[in-house]
Amino acid sequence: MEDRCNFPVKIETGDFGYVLEDIPHLSDYVPNLKTYPNPMRFNPAYSVVKQYFIDFDDTVPEKVVVQKTGPRGVHFRRAGPRQDVYFRSDEVRACIVTCGGLCPGLNTVIREIVCALHHMYGVTRILGIDGGYRGFYSKNTITLTPKFVNDIHKRGGTVLGSSRGGHDKGKIVDSIQDRGINQVYIIGGDGTQKGAAVIYEEIRRRGIKAVVAGIPKTIDNDISVIDRSFGFDTAVEEAQRAINAAHVEAESAENGIGVVKLMGRYSGFIAMYATLASRDVDLCLIPESPFYLEGDGGLLQFVEKRLKENGHMVIVVAEGAGQELVAQSNSATAKDASGNQLLKDVGLWLSDSIKAHFAKRKHMPITLKYIDPTYMIRAVPSNASDNIYCTLLAQSCVHGAMAGFTGFISGLVHGRHTYIPFSRIVDHHNKVVITDRMWARVLSSTNQPSFLGPKEVMEFQKVEQRAKELLEGEKNIDMNISSSSSGARFECTGLLSCLSCD
Ligand SMILES: Nc1ncnc2c1ncn2[C@@H]1O[C@H](COP(=O)(O)OP(=O)(O)OP(=O)(O)O)[C@@H](O)[C@H]1O
Ligand SMILES: O=P(O)(O)OC[C@H]1O[C@](O)(CO)[C@@H](O)[C@@H]1O
């Protein structure tokens, strides 16, 4: 498995500090390519739309809040159909693969890629790769037709199957070449898109006329640049059911406590949004915000206070929260097939710690119910709004591939569909910024302590400001902010050194 790839980033500059972070195109390395009129020009549904085709120069700004004197900043190419395409319909052999963990909407994206290729571009040869990256070389393929995918958006999971590990660049590209595949659609999270970037590089190195297009997927919503990842809305909605159950259980018992664990390996977006949506939550714990159990201002003291005030409480904890604290009681670490660290069960650990604390307080018996709906919130089919979002992402991706673009993901930026180079999303995880307004809204809605002293807040602000500056300077940084019982700890593992580490 390769960690980083060195595909060239296409940067174009313009007036007033305009920067276009462009995506590669087949014509960058395949000479004398022929173009064809886009078949959508002759499609009765689309041909009547005024300005249906995207202007070559249309781009979307990364930042929409700007100052009078500030530069125009970074832009991405606007997604959508082009007047001309680089593939004849009968020449296309497409394949679709899904990798990594499940997420609501995977089947919708598969369905809509197949339907867009078929109905918009007249493409009939589409293969499903069975079981993630390793399916390219170790399994049979599945023939995908509009009939086959007709109903799949009503089911959770992925009809193609998924897996972790098994990314073998040579074998995958050999398989693409042997099967004559010239459009590769890859749906998956950060790891998957790193793998997609490597495949794109190898295809380009071999000079094959084949495009590689990604659709970012992750229930954790931690992919940078894009507004949100598909399935996130559904997951937050589904999480409400678990929080409601925890609330009912807690309310019905004397000193009742409901603990709900939600997904979020490195970032607490699901926990944060589910908390804000519910309003029944008294304490939300996320990986980005350190906390401690014992002593003055600690979590246990807060639980006791809230129980005395309200007689019950609900705690939402993201799976990646407090991992360093959990590790103190159970230090064994393991990794999954993709090399991701397997997390310890913070929900169970927290529940046990609270129970042990109150067992010593005989005058205050508690009833604690631990609900772990982690897989339930990602195994459901996507809701209506995610279905539409998935449809547009899939269609954008197909338009880009037909137009000859490669090495890109399709993503929503400030409500506009764009094409973003792989390099922009694989080097950085989006995290909840705990010195931003959104986290402040959570703290104010739950009325929980921030567990941070003024010194730690300043340290956080310094690290976040520096990370922002480095990112804006188009550099790669991978920042880990982790917690310990003694307070916050900051680690920067980027290519550039971080001020806080210096
Ligand atoms: N750096 C890398 N280079 C090449 N392939 C990779 C890399 N990282 C991960 N992959 C491959 O991508 C696939 C999915 O990776 P992973 O299991 O990390 O899930 P993911 O795409 O990050 O999704 P999620 O974490 O949201 O579930 C695996 O088959 C893995 O082998
Ligand atoms: O148990 P699995 O399938 O490896 O997935 C668990 C991980 O996948 C994610 O949902 C990311 O897709 C994380 O939140 C979680 O840690």
Ligand SMILES: [Mg+2]
């Ligand atoms: Mg991942």
